[in-house]
Amino acid sequence: xxxxxxxxxxxxxxxxxxxxxxxxxxxxxxxxxxxxxxxxxxxxxxxxxxxxxxxxxxxxxxxxxxxxxxxxxxxxxxxxxxxxxxxxxxxxxxxxxxxxxxxxxxxxxxxxxxxxxxxxxxxxxxxxxxxxxxxxxxxxxxxxxxxxxxxxxxxxxxxxxxxxxxxxxxxxxxxxxxxxxxxxxxxxxxxxxxxxxxxxxxxxxxxxxxxxxxxxxxxxxxxxxxxxxxxxxxxxxxxxxxxxxxxxxxxxxxxxxxxxxxxxxxxxxxxxxxxxxxxxxxxxxxxxxxxxxxxxxxxxxxxxxxxxxxxxxxxxxxxxxxxxxxxxxxxxxxxxxxxxxxxxxxxxxxxxxxxxxxxxxxxxxxxxxxxxxxxxxxxxxxxxxxxxxxxxxxxxxxxxxxxxxxxxxxxxxxxxxxxxxxxxxxxxxxxxxxxxxxxx
Amino acid sequence: xxxxxxxxxxxxxxxxxxxxxxxxxxxxxxxxxxxxxxxxxxxxxxxxxxxxxxxxxxxxxxxxxxxxxxxxxxxxxxxxxxxxxxxxxxxxxxxxxxxxxxxxxxxxxxxxxxxxxxxxxxxxxxxxxxxxxxxxxxxxxxxxxxxxxxxxxxxxxxxxxxxxxxxxxxxxxxxxxxxxxxxxxxxxxxxxxxxxxxxxxxxxxxxxxxxxxxxxxxxxxxxxxxxxxxxxxxxxxxxxxxxxxxxxxxxxxxxxxxxxxxxxxxxxxxxxxxxxxxxxxxxxxxxxxxxxxxxxxxxxxxxxxxxxxxxxxxxxxxxxxxxxxxxxxxxxxxxxxxxxxxxxxxxxxxxxxxxxxxxxxxxxxxxxxxxxxxxxxxxxxxxxxxxxxxxxxxxxxxxxxxxxxxxxxxxxxxxxxxxxxxxxxxxxxxxxxxxxxxxx
Numbered sequence: 001x002x003x004x005x006x007x008x009x010x011x012x013x014x015x016x017x018x019x020x021x022x023x024x025x026x027x028x029x030x031x032x033x034x035x036x037x038x039x040x041x042x043x044x045x046x047x048x049x050x051x052x053x054x055x056x057x058x059x060x061x062x063x064x065x066x067x068x069x070x071x072x073x074x075x076x077x078x079x080x081x082x083x084x085x086x087x088x089x090x091x092x093x094x095x096x097x098x099x100x101x102x103x104x105x106x107x108x109x110x111x112x113x114x115x116x117x118x119x120x121x122x123x124x125x126x127x128x129x130x131x132x133x134x135x136x137x138x139x140x141x142x143x144x145x146x147x148x149x150x151x152x153x154x155x156x157x158x159x160x161x162x163x164x165x166x167x168x169x170x171x172x173x174x175x176x177x178x179x180x181x182x183x184x185x186x187x188x189x190x191x192x193x194x195x196x197x198x199x200x201x202x203x204x205x206x207x208x209x210x211x212x213x214x215x216x217x218x219x220x221x222x223x224x225x226x227x228x229x230x231x232x233x234x235x236x237x238x239x240x241x242x243x244x245x246x247x248x249x250x251x252x253x254x255x256x257x258x259x260x261x262x263x264x265x266x267x268x269x270x271x272x273x274x275x276x277x278x279x280x281x282x283x284x285x286x287x288x289x290x291x292x293x294x295x296x297x298x299x300x301x302x303x304x305x306x307x308x309x310x311x312x313x314x315x316x317x318x319x320x321x322x323x324x325x326x327x328x329x330x331x332x333x334x335x336x337x338x339x340x341x342x343x344x345x346x347x348x349x350x351x352x353x354x355x356x357x358x359x360x361x362x363x364x365x366x367x368x369x370x371x372x373x374x375x376x377x378x379x380x381x382x383x384x385x386x387x388x389x390x391x392x393x394x395x396x397x398x399x400x401x402x403x404x405x406x407x408x409x410x411x412x413x414x415x416x417x418x419x420x421x422x423x424x425x426x427x428x429x430x431x432x433x434x435x436x437x438x439x440x
Numbered sequence: 441x442x443x444x445x446x447x448x449x450x451x452x453x454x455x456x457x458x459x460x461x462x463x464x465x466x467x468x469x470x471x472x473x474x475x476x477x478x479x480x481x482x483x484x485x486x487x488x489x490x491x492x493x494x495x496x497x498x499x500x501x502x503x504x505x506x507x508x509x510x511x512x513x514x515x516x517x518x519x520x521x522x523x524x525x526x527x528x529x530x531x532x533x534x535x536x537x538x539x540x541x542x543x544x545x546x547x548x549x550x551x552x553x554x555x556x557x558x559x560x561x562x563x564x565x566x567x568x569x570x571x572x573x574x575x576x577x578x579x580x581x582x583x584x585x586x587x588x589x590x591x592x593x594x595x596x597x598x599x600x601x602x603x604x605x606x607x608x609x610x611x612x613x614x615x616x617x618x619x620x621x622x623x624x625x626x627x628x629x630x631x632x633x634x635x636x637x638x639x640x641x642x643x644x645x646x647x648x649x650x651x652x653x654x655x656x657x658x659x660x661x662x663x664x665x666x667x668x669x670x671x672x673x674x675x676x677x678x679x680x681x682x683x684x685x686x687x688x689x690x691x692x693x694x695x696x697x698x699x700x701x702x703x704x705x706x707x708x709x710x711x712x713x714x715x716x717x718x719x720x721x722x723x724x725x726x727x728x729x730x731x732x733x734x735x736x737x738x739x740x741x742x743x744x745x746x747x748x749x750x751x752x753x754x755x756x757x758x759x760x761x762x763x764x765x766x767x768x769x770x771x772x773x774x775x776x777x778x779x780x781x782x783x784x785x786x787x788x789x790x791x792x793x794x795x796x797x798x799x800x801x802x803x804x805x806x807x808x809x810x811x812x813x814x815x816x817x818x819x820x821x822x823x824x825x826x827x828x829x830x831x832x833x834x835x836x837x838x839x840x841x842x843x844x845x846x847x848x849x850x851x852x853x854x855x856x857x858x859x860x861x862x863x864x865x866x867x868x869x870x871x872x873x874x875x876x877x878x879x880x
Contacts, residue, residue: 001622006600008592008619009633017656023642071621071631072657113642120636124595125603133598152448155564156758158573158598159605160446163565165598179448181511182441191511193449196560198765201773202463202553216457217512226777228876256777308758317752318596325638333641337666337696436668 003054004064007121012068012082015114019081025329026089027113028346029120030105031127032324037316041414042404044138044397045094045106046169047130049388051123052378058087058119087115088381092362092374094349097172097393099400101419104349104359105374106131106321113328120323128321129162134169136287136313138397140306141174143288143411145295148176148303150192152283153311154183166311172393176303187390194222194253194281206233210240220249222281225266226256234266238273251279251303259284260299267300279303287314292411332432343425344432349373350422355403360422367422443494444504447561452508452522455554459521465769466529467553468786469560470545471567472764477756481854482844484578484837485534485546486609487570489828491563492818498527498559527555528821532802532814534789536574537612537833539840541859544789544799545814546571546761553768560763568761569602574609576727576753578837580746581614583728583851585735588616588743590632592723593751594623606751612833616743627830634662634693634721641667647676654680660689662721665706666696674706678713691719691743699724700739707740719743727754732851772872783865784872789813790862795843800862807862 018024033043065083069076089111094100106127109116140149151170157163167183177192178184184191195213203209210223223240225233237252252270254262259282270278282294283305291304308314324342325333332344346362350370358367366372376384407415421429458464473483505523509516529551534540546567549556580589591610597603607623617632618624624631635653643649650663663680665673677692692710694702699722710718722734723745731744748754764782765773772784786802790810798807806812816824847855861869 001600001604001626003600005622005625006594006604007621008594009621009624009631010619010636011633012621013633013653013657014635014639017639017653018642020656021652027638027642029638067621067625071624071633117636117638120638121595122600125597125600128596129598129602154446154448155561156568157565158569158602158752158757160441160443160562160565161601162569162598163446164441179450181447181449181452181507182445184449184511185445185507186441191449193451193453193511195454196450196557197775197777198467198469198557198560199454199457201765201775202458202467202768212461213453213457216460217453228776256780312598312752312757314757317598317754317757318748325641328642335637335641336668337637340696 002061002064002067003122004058004060005067007118009071011118011120012072015118016079016082018114018117024112024114026110027116027325027329028108028110028327029116029323030326030347031107031123032103032105032322033100033131034320034322034340035102036416037319039315039414040135041408041410041416042099042101042135042138043131043319044134044173045098045100045131046096046134046172047127048093048096048107048377051107051126052091052383054122054126055087055091055119055378056381056383060085085115085118086381087111087119089115089378090376090380091378093377094373095375095393095396096388097395097397097400098373099355099397099404100373101357101416104357104419105347108346108362108374110346124321124323128319130165130169132313132316132319133166133311134173136310136316137170137175138173138401139288139411140291140304140310142409143292143295144304147301150303150305151175151178151180151310152305152307154180156308157311163311168390170310171390173397174394194251195224197224197227200224200227207236207240210237214240214244214246220246222251222253224255225252226254230254230257230262231265231269234269238270238275241275241278242273247275248277250277251281253281253283255284259301260294260297263299263301281305283307285309288411332428334429334432334436336433336436343421343429345425345428347425349419353403354405355400355417357417357419358422359419359425361424361428364422364424442504442507443562444498444500445507447558449511451558451560452512455558456519456522458554458557464552464554466550467556467765468548468550468767469556469763470766470787471547471563472543472545472762473540473571474760474762474780475542476856477759479755479854480575481848481850481856482539482541482575482578483571483759484574484613485538485540485571486536486574486612487567488533488536488547488817491547491566492531492823494562494566495527495531495559495818496821496823500525525555525558526821527551527559529555529818530816531818533817534813535815535833535836536828537835537837537840538813539795539837539844540813541797541856544797544859545787548786548802548814550786564761564763568759570605570609572753572756572759573606573751574613576750576756577610577615578613578841579728579851580731580744580750582849583732583735584744587741590743590745591615591618591620591750592745592747594620596748597751603751608830610750611830613837614834634691635664637664637667640664646673647680650677650680654684654686660686662691662693664693664695666694670694670697670702671705671709674709678710678715681715681718682713687715688717690717691721693721693723695724699741700734700737703739703741721745723747725749728851772868774869774872774876776873776876783861783869785865785868787865789859793843794845795840795857797857797859798862799859799865801864801868804862804864
C-alpha cells in the first residue's frame with residue numbers, strides 16, 4: 001500500500017483545488033490534542049520519528065495519481081497537477097518522550113499549502129495513536145513504582161504493526177522488555193517470554209512440562225503456574241528449581257485468579273524452599289489500576305506484564321487531536337465551530353519549572369527561565385538532526401516525569417496541568433475572531 | 441518486518457522445546473472469545489482472509505532463526521530446529537461476516553504441535569482486533585436504520601494499517617463508502633470525501649471557498665458548513681448551489697454542534713431554496729449511540745460519517761479472545777485457571793433457526809435443522825477455496841443479522857444469545873476435568 005494514498009480523499013480534493021487556484025503560499029498547520037481524556041494527567045509526545053520518516057519519503061507518484069483519479073472517478077489528467085509533489089517544508093515539533101498537555105502543539109508544519117494539507121491524515125494517524133498508547137504505558141510505569149514492566153500487547157493490539165509500535169512506546173517510557181521478537185530486533189529492546197498454558201497441557205503432567213522446558217532452555221527459566229491449581233503448581237516448580245539447582249534469574253508466572261493472594265502464598269512457599277531469588281511475575285488483564293492495587297496491598301510481585309489494556313490504550317483508545325490551519329500566506333486563521341475553536345498563528349510552548357507551560361506565538365521571546373518545547377526538526381523537507389534514539393526519548397520522559405506535579409501523577413482521578421496562553425496569543429486570538437465575525 | 445518473528449517470544453521457546461522433546465503429533469487449538477464485552481449483542485467474525493494469507497506464507501527463514509536466537513540470547517545453532525518450519529496444517533473457521541457469540545470458536549487449527557503453537561500470536565492479533573472493529577461497525581449499521589454510512593476512521597485508527605483494516609471491515613458490514621483512498625483501491629470500496637475546515641479558512645471568505653471548490657470539482661460537491669457560523673454557511677452554500685444550477689448529488693456537511701437541531705434548520709433552509717435534493721451529511725464524534733439518538737429525534741440527516749469511535753472500537757477496543765490447546769495427539773485437554781476454564785476437544789458450532797447455537801464436538805452429527813458454522817478453509821497448509829470476497833462476507837453478515845433476535849440487535853443494553861453445549865461436549869468436559877483433578 002502506498003503511504004501517499006493512505007489518506008482521506010478530502011486531502012486530495014483540497015490539494016488539487018489549491019493548485020488550480022494557485023494557492024501555493026506557505027501555510028502553517030498545528031497538530032494538537034484539544035482536551036485530555038478522563039484518567040490522564042499528562043500525555044507523552046510520541047510518533048514523531050515515524051512521522052519524519054514519512055515526510056522525508058513523501059512523493060506523489062504516477063500510480064498514486066491514478067488511485068486519486070479512480071477514487072474521484074475523474075480522468076487521470078485532472079489529477080496530474082499533484083504528480084511529483086513532495087514535502088519540502090519545515091517541521092517544528094516536541095521531541096518524543098516529553099510530556100504535553102491540552103492545546104499544546106505536538107507538531108507544526110509550515111509548507112506550501114497543498115503539501116501541508118496532503119500530509120494531514122497520515123501525520124494524525126501516527127501521532128494520535130502513538131501518543132495515546134505511550135501515555136497509557138507511562139501510567140503503568142508510575143503505578144509500578146520502580147518494579148519492572150514487560151509489554152505483552154502484540155496479540156491484542158490493533159494488528160501486527162500497531163503491536164510493533166506499542167512495544168516501542170512501552171520501551172520509550174521505561175518498560176524493561178517486550179514479548180514481541182520483531183520489535184525487540186527492530187528497536188533493540190530486550191525480549192522476554194516464558195511459556196503458555198498449551199505447553200503445560202501438552203505434557204502428561206505439569207511437572208513433566210516444567211522439567212522438559214528446563215531441559216530445552218538451560219539456565220534461568222520461568223514456569224507458568226496457573227494452568228490447573230496454582231498452589232500445587234508452585235510446589236512443583238519449587239521442586240524442579242531445587243532439583244536442578246536453579247534459583248537466581250528464575251521465576252514463576254501467575255496469569256489468573258487473585259494475583260495478590262496467590263503471590264503472597266507463592267512467595268511464602270518459595271522462601272520456605274530456600275528459593276528467595278525466584279521472582280514472581282504477574283500478568284492477566286493488568287493496567288495501571290491493577291498494578292497500583294497490587295502494589296498498594298503489598299503483593300510480593302517482582303515483575304508486571306501488561307498487554308491488552310495498554311497496547312490498545314483501552315480506556316482512552318483515541319485522542320481528540322486536530323491538525324488545524326493556523327496561518328496562511330502570513331494571515332493568521334482560526335475556526336469558530338462550537339467546542340472546537342482553534343487559536344490562530346504558529347505557536348511555541350514555553351515550559352517553566354514544575355511543567356508550568358505558557359502557549360505563545362512561535363516568534364515570541366521565551367519568558368524568563370522557560371524552555372521552548374518545539375524544535376525545528378525538518379527544514380526544506382530534510383531532517384535537521386540525526387534520527388532520535390529510544391534512549392534519548394526515554395531520558396526526556398524521565399526528566400519531565402520527575403517534574404510533574406503530584407496531582408497529575410495520581411493513578412486515580414489525576415488532574416493535568418493547564419497551560420496558559422501568552423498575552424500576545426490572547427490578543428491575536430481576539431483580533432482574528434473579531435475580523436472573522438464581521439459579516440462577510 | 442518479518443511476519444514470522446512478529447510473535448511473542450514464548451511461542452518460540454515452546455516450539456523449540458516441542459521439537460527437542462519430539463512432540464510433533466497433531467494438536468488442535470481453538471480461537472474463541474470468552475465473553476462478549478458490555479454493549480455487544482453479537483460479534484461479527486472477521487480477519488480470516490488475512491489470517492489465511494499469513495498461514496499460507498508462513499516459513500521460518502534463516503534471518504528469522506537469527507532473530508529468535510538474539511531474542512533468547514542463545515547461539516543460532518540452538519534455534520536451528522525451527523529453520524524451514526512452515527504451516528502445513530488444517531484450518532476450520534467461521535467465514536467472515538457471520539455472527540458469533542461467547543465461547544464459539546472463530547477458528548480451529550490442527551497441525552503438528554510446534555507449527556500450531558508458533559502461529560498463535562499473529563492469528564490472535566489479526567482476528568481479535570478485526571472482529572472487535574467489525575462488531576462495532578455493525579452496530580452503527582443497525583443504528584443508521586438503512587441510511588448510508590461512511591468510514592472516516594483512518595486518522596484515529598491505531599496506525600495506517602489498522603485504518604486500512606477498519607475501512608475493509610466497515611465495507612464488510614455494509615458501509616457505503618470510505619474516506620481512505622488506499623483502502624478504496626485495495627478493497628474496491630467507493631471513496632468519499634468533501635473538504636476540511638482548513639480549506640474554508642485558506643480563502644478570504646467562506647463563499648469564495650465554496651465557489652473555488654465547485655470550480656475545481658465540476659459536478660456534485662459537498663460543502664463543509666460549520667467552520668464559522670453554520671446557519672449562515674448553509675445560506676451561502678444554498679446560494680452557490682443555486683447559482684451553479686447544482687442540486688442532486690450535492691450535500692452539506694455538519695461536523696460540530698447540535699447536529700440534530702442544525703440539520704433541521706439546514707433542511708428547512710435548503711428546501712426553501714428549492715434544494716430538496718441536497719443531502720445533509722453529519723460527522724463529528726458519532727458512533728452507534730450518537731447515530732441512534734439522531735434518528736430517534738427525527739433529524740433530517742441523509743448520511744452519517746463515523747470515525748474515531750468505530751475505527752478503534754472505542755468502548756470495547758479489545759476482545760477477551762484466547763487460542764487454546766484443546767487436543768494433543770488424540771488426547772483432549774483443558775485449562776482450569778479461575779474464570780478461564782476452557783472446554784476440551786475440537787469443536788463445531790451448530791446454528792439453528794433464530795441463531796440458536798449449540799457448541800458441540802467437531803465429529804458430532806449436527807442436530808436436525810442446524811447448520812455447522814466452521815468450514816474447512818485450509819488443508820495441508822493450502823486454502824481449500826478461492827479467496828473470499830467482501831460481497832460474499834457482506835451477504836453472510838446480512839443474512840445472520842436478519843435472523844438475530846431483537847434483544848441482541850438493541851443499541852442500548854443488548855443481550856446476546858447464549859450458545860448451549862451439546863451433551864457430548866458436556867460429558868467430555870466432565871471426564872477430562874476429572875482426569876486432570878486427580879492428583880498427579
